[in-house]
Amino acid sequence: MTVHVSLEQLSSYLDLELAEPERLGLEHHLHDCASCRGRLDGLRSVVARLERLEQQAPPSELAFLVERRVAAEADRLGLQGRLERTIKTLFIQPSMTPIFGLVVALALILYLFSFGVARQQIRGTRLVVPVSPAAPVARMIAGREFIRTDGVWVERGLEPTAPVTVLELGVEIPVELLPFAGLGERVRLIQDGQVVEVVFPRAAD
Amino acid sequence: MSTAPVVMPSPATEIDLIERHRIGDPSAFEEIYSQHEKMVFNLALRMTRSPEDAAELTQEVFLRVYRHLERFRGSSTLKTWVFRIALNCCRSRFRRRRLTFREPSPGDDDALERIADPRADPERDALNSGLGERLDAALRRVPLAFREAVVLRDVHGFSYDEIGEILRIRIGTVRSRIARGRERLRCMLESEQ
Numbered sequence: 001m002t003v004h005v006s007l008e009q010l011s012s013y014l015d016l017e018l019a020e021p022e023r024l025g026l027e028h029h030l031h032d033c034a035s036c037r038g039r040l041d042g043l044r045s046v047v048a049r050l051e052r053l054e055q056q057a058p059p060s061e062l063a064f065l066v067e068r069r070v071a072a073e074a075d076r077l078g079l080q081g082r083l084e085r086t087i088k089t090l091f092i093q094p095s096m097t098p099i100f101g102l103v104v105a106l107a108l109i110l111y112l113f114s115f116g117v118a119r120q121q122i123r124g125t126r127l128v129v130p131v132s133p134a135a136p137v138a139r140m141i142a143g144r145e146f147i148r149t150d151g152v153w154v155e156r157g158l159e160p161t162a163p164v165t166v167l168e169l170g171v172e173i174p175v176e177l178l179p180f181a182g183l184g185e186r187v188r189l190i191q192d193g194q195v196v197e198v199v200f201p202r203a204a205d
Numbered sequence: 206m207s208t209a210p211v212v213m214p215s216p217a218t219e220i221d222l223i224e225r226h227r228i229g230d231p232s233a234f235e236e237i238y239s240q241h242e243k244m245v246f247n248l249a250l251r252m253t254r255s256p257e258d259a260a261e262l263t264q265e266v267f268l269r270v271y272r273h274l275e276r277f278r279g280s281s282t283l284k285t286w287v288f289r290i291a292l293n294c295c296r297s298r299f300r301r302r303r304l305t306f307r308e309p310s311p312g313d314d315d316a317l318e319r320i321a322d323p324r325a326d327p328e329r330d331a332l333n334s335g336l337g338e339r340l341d342a343a344l345r346r347v348p349l350a351f352r353e354a355v356v357l358r359d360v361h362g363f364s365y366d367e368i369g370e371i372l373r374i375r376i377g378t379v380r381s382r383i384a385r386g387r388e389r390l391r392c393m394l395e396s397e398q
Contacts, residue, residue: 011384050359
């Protein structure tokens with residue numbers, strides 16, 4: 001059985017990358033082996049064709065596009081570089097260290113001061129919550145509607161009317177007025193065709 | 206930015222260029238650009254097969270070169286360094302757009318033909334065009350890892366050591382990838398005949 005030369009050996013032989021003994025052995029084998037010679041010729045042809053491949057010229061505008069992008073990059077790096085250099089100077093130069101420390105301390109004080117002021121402002125500010133006008137409080141007693149106005153329960157329809165009679169009750173409350181006693185101290189209502197404001201006694205009285 | 210005839214600088218000149226760039230001489234970057242523009246564009250073209258993508262990639266490459274040029278320490282040649290950036294850009298783009306095994310579209314070759322080198326010889330172009338197109342078409346069917354190695358070796362003429370530096374792989378792997386890439390091409394081209 002014939003042992004052929006490896007593909008890597010043939011390829012490296014074309015590139016003159018074989019050591020002398022290996023090269024001599026390979027050439028000896030090629031002399032006797034038509035199959036390996038054929039394979040080597042095929043590889044040689046491929047290499048020759050690759051070497052002849054035309055190099056294409058880049059598009060004419062490419063240089064301009066590169067120049068533009070590089071200029072933008074230079075601007076960016078310039079700004080970044082200046083900033084880095086400034087920071088380095090502040091950190092590294094011994095003469096600048098106290099000044100840098102002072103600036104940092106000042107910045108810290110300003111920050112803490114502004115933080116304190118902000119907290120103070122939050123604490124001292126009266127919280128104002130906008131409210132919509134309250135809806136009138138109303139209750140129905142014995143089929144009659146009463147509305148709470150200026151601390152007085154006023155029967156619906158009597159709001160603008162001033163009471164004709166103010167009835168101050170003692171401990172005893174007339175039976176017909178008892179349901180209205182639950183409304184509160186003062187109730188303005190129609191009693192016997194008259195507008196009466198009844199002052200009920202306080203619970204503690 | 207001018208595109209003067211390419212003269213590759215010696216390492217000493219490269220260090221000088223970097224130093225000039227460091228002290229803010231804009232002409233230093235222009236020189237670096239004009240020395241590598243065509244190679245980078247063609248590398249991108251071989252890898253992507255799209256002139257638009259290649260032009261876009263070339264811009265990205267030189268932007269990165271500009272950004273990191275101050276960090277170049279001269280442990281490799283500038284050309285090797287630029288090519289490593291270029292291949293990294295290509296790989297990033299492949300990852301983003303999954304172009305690795307992109308099948309050729311009918312418009313690709315036409316678009317490529319539109320970018321004519323004004324300095325090229327039209328007769329030689331005509332002679333090479335058929336062969337070149339077939340080879341390009343075969344090349345784009347070669348897996349990316351093999352294609353990178355083959356293009357760097359046979360199109361751009363890098364040594365095995367330089368390819369190892371650019372791709373950050375061992376020499377044994379360089380040998381293997383070049384051999385396998387060439388073999389794939391040989392099989393494809395012979396099956397067409």
